[in-house]
Amino acid sequence: MKDLKRNRSMMNLILFLIILPLFIAVVAPFVIILKIALRPESLATSQGNEFLIKPFEETAQKEDRWEIHKGTIVENATLLNGETIYSISWYFEDKDSFLLWSHPYKQNLLNFENIVLDLATTAPSLIVGFTDIYDHNVVTTVDINPALSRHTISIPLNKFELNKIDVQNIKNIFILITDPPEGSLLLEKIVFKYLNVTLANFKDVLSTAFFGRYFINSAFISIFVMLGNIIFSMMAGFAFTARSFPLRRTFFMATVLMIMIPMQVLMIPTFILIQNLGWLNTYKALIIPFLISPINIFIMKEYIAKIPRDYAEAALVDGASYFTIFFKIILPMCKPAIAVVGINTFVTCWNSFLYPFILTNTAQMRTLPVGLALYIGLFDLDWSHLMAASSLSALPVLAVFFCFQNQIIEGMLYGRARHI
């Protein structure tokens, strides 16, 4: 007996090793999805973990735009509270590029760990700060060691009060020198060091006004559709198998036909119909047409047909109605089919895209996949946010499956082992 057991565990190990590569291959894309979602700038930072701002001495055209030229302070002093401020307001490369920090790309200040300034200056201290597109400022003061001729100053970003500005829409970074009135500053470069791992993408996604709403919509619709499908397809499946009655064959053949027609063909008629019913942009349009799906009826009918008829016939002879038979006999025996139909419907509905996209018109009614698709542009993808959002949207499905996988399988066991 012991031998058998050892043999068994040996066998298990071998099987485990066989399936492992497959498992890794299947799961690998998820790891990559998560990795991209957790990386500050997704695929962009594959080389080097920093974001660099170059000096700007190349073209003559830039000379008069910026107040600093070749590292020395150009006489551009402003008087503020009686103090002389040399403002080296430094736009990235050129004026337009502040868009680097704004919407479609959303390079977020929270993605960075610190900034490193590489410079040489005679000033004893510098004020470094950011301005966002609404002209809000945050600043911090850095002391300079006068003994050195070159300075590499690393400023952790948490020294700034970042909650005071719009971190996603930064217009520029600036360096102010309040004192002394004269001096020089040679700026080599500014390097933004990325964080290794950040939750900023998730935070962005969740703080998008409508993400929660998409989520609730998706959950609400999917649960309703799932429940409806389970109940209605079981009822229909039962009716189709209980006994012969007029129209049975016709109805069932019609159902099977519907499985085979691609939904793109039915799209325009369905849309016209829903529009005539006045259901556009309502939950009704997203739920009611999907409460039954032919494939589920097919599955249920096939399953119920496998249940021995003796019970039902005996009950019928005893004078039970079909309702009693359905609730007392068929329903408890259908658990495996319920599990299959439930999972299939929930997942399909959770991920369905085309109908929700066409049938809704406002952001309040969008479902998750419709919201996700907005991250995909014509020529560019917002990878980090797309991946963060899609891992968030995959989570409930996986959680539900993981929690209920025992029930699903045991339910199936129960149904079969007892009655067959």
Added chain:
Amino acid sequence: MILRTLFYSLVFVSLCIHPAFSAEQVELSFWQFVVPEKQMRSILDAFEEQHPNIKVKMQQLNWRDGLDKITTSFAAGTASDVCELGSTWVAQFAESGALYNLSEHILSKQYEYIPNLLETVSWNKRYYGIPWVAGTRIFFYNKTLFEQAGLNPENPPKTWNEVNRFAHQLMAFFSSSKDHHDCYPFAIPIGEYYTPWQTFLPIVWSAGGSIFDGQDGEILADSDINIEIMNFYQDLSRVSLLSKQAHIDRNFATGKVAMMVSGGWNLNLIPRLNPTLDYGVTLMPAYKDKSVSFLGSEVLVIFRNTKHPEEARLLVDYLSSPEVQMQIVNVVPSFIPCTKAGVLELYAEAAPFRKIFIEQLSMAHTPVAHPKWAKIQNYMSQAIEEALFQNTSANKVLEHLKQKIANLMIDYRGMTSGNYYKSIGYIVFLCVLALLACIMMLNIMKVRQQDRVLYKKTFQLYLFLLPWLCIFVVFYLYPFIYSFVLSFTDYSPLKGYTSFCGFRNYLTVFNDPEFRKALLNTFIFAIGTCTSSLLLALFCAMIIYRKVFLYRWLQMGLFAPISISVIVAASMFSYFYSSEGIFNTILDFLHLPRPLPDNWLINPRLSLLSVMIMNVWSTFGLYMVIFTAGLHAIPRELYEASLIDGISSWQRFRHITLPQLKPFILLVIVLNTVKSFQVFPEIFAMTQGGPHGATITLVYYLYKTGFNQFEMGKASAVGYILLAIIGIFSLIEVYYLRKESIYERS
């Protein structure tokens, strides 16, 4: 009493007539693509402030599916009031009478717009849209690579012949240098509908050639100059990266491509991906004497069926005003304003790279506005792909192209221009009723002969069927019959239909070589994915059933791909299949040669296989769960008995497991057949049927016909052909498996 009521109602009525009260709130809907939701909202808020009685509801569309939404809504008569369209779509919508005539509006400001752009919004000498923002293409080159290859980085190519010369020089350098083995001198966009011709046509235009000059013009596709250019392009393609535009941009940004033709979005993309890239931009090279580029624009249109044309015009006026255009081009820097004043204003303050775009604008052409442009561009892209992938001679390709366009024009001119009927709702309704009545009659006749008493109880069964029946008749049967009727008409979602055309749709479809290719691909796809995911699922289920270590986690991991939306999965896999993706890395690691071209989705031999792999990856988990459940349902006694008898494990599998699993296998096979014959989102998101039709499947063909070319009648016919195919297949499967199981039982 009566008098008093009368008095009040009079007061009420007069109040209603009074202008102060009748200036009611008007709600306009506005659908657009280019501007992010937030920024657009603030622009619209400013408009609402100026016009307090107008509310604007904005809907952001995405590029992939926006056109479907517009089409479908238009067919149902609920399209938005104001909408943004791509400039190449305008003619199609205008021709079908979908758009409000804006000639008056344009003529009053005719000279403010860039003249080229007005051509794209005109059809039959009337103007149907207002150019909103424009975009053009310029030439990008990598200075570092130029320098390394011994070229002067400050001297970009001025002519296409120079491009070719430089490309060959760069190629010689790349093949001799170790660090540059994966670099390409030039890149040619391919594998999409629009980008291939957007790069190819400017060369033709620059040489003074043309492919197609509008409806009445001669089709010059196979002129000598075109053949010369196609030969040149073929020559250039040997040293070029052939890929999708987005992938080319990415490769250029990472320094793997030395020269490319691309658009303004790169000015943002490059600093984001690789801030240290040293690159230059210049005007498009000339082929003979002048530099020519492609010019496209986004156009604002008002749909005919709007209820508030006046207010819609106010909105269009506001949105196309120079100030708003400036706001938009500041938010979306890949665009340029469409008015001369706006261009000058932008030029004054633009960065040097952006100035090149504005300079190019005066040397950019727009393609001819034609309602059949969707098809023509498809033909052109196909011709280019054919020339580059299959090395067919330029002569042949262009002759073929000419033939296709000529046929299309004959069809187009021959189209019946009778009255268009919008709705066939009542016909369908009658059909449904007639069908139901027929069935009822037949069955009632049957009932009469049988025992009626027995049916009293049967009535309960109808109650069970009731919810199903209601939804079924309304949401399945009605659309089903509707589209069935459509398949016998020349219905277009934009125009409606003119007449019954019998089986013509079915015949045209069968005679279309593209359809036959789609049919073949679908069969390969279905058979390949069905068998492989079935075997894989069965295999995994067998292992997990034995409760190996961590089996729960294994099971969840294998099931997980289902939880990812297909769109996301497709984007991920497009990245994996690209040159720098994981599949090529594995090949490199194993020291196997990379395929050529090494982007799997662009490679005509691998693309279908690639999509199949992804499909199996995303679907087999569900089948595995079904099989696991099935295995658990097998009574243990059977196994115990077999242990005592001492049969081998193969025999046990063959004679106990398989027969017991049969119902589940049947279920999975049918599910899988249906799903893989109807494969669509994967194809749509990853390859769009390309390259050169290598991945076109039936449902994709259907979609393209119905929603890109607006031949819904034909598309419906494809749907019913597909139905017949799936039906036959499923019947065979069910019949075969059932027969076998009966045989085994006996």
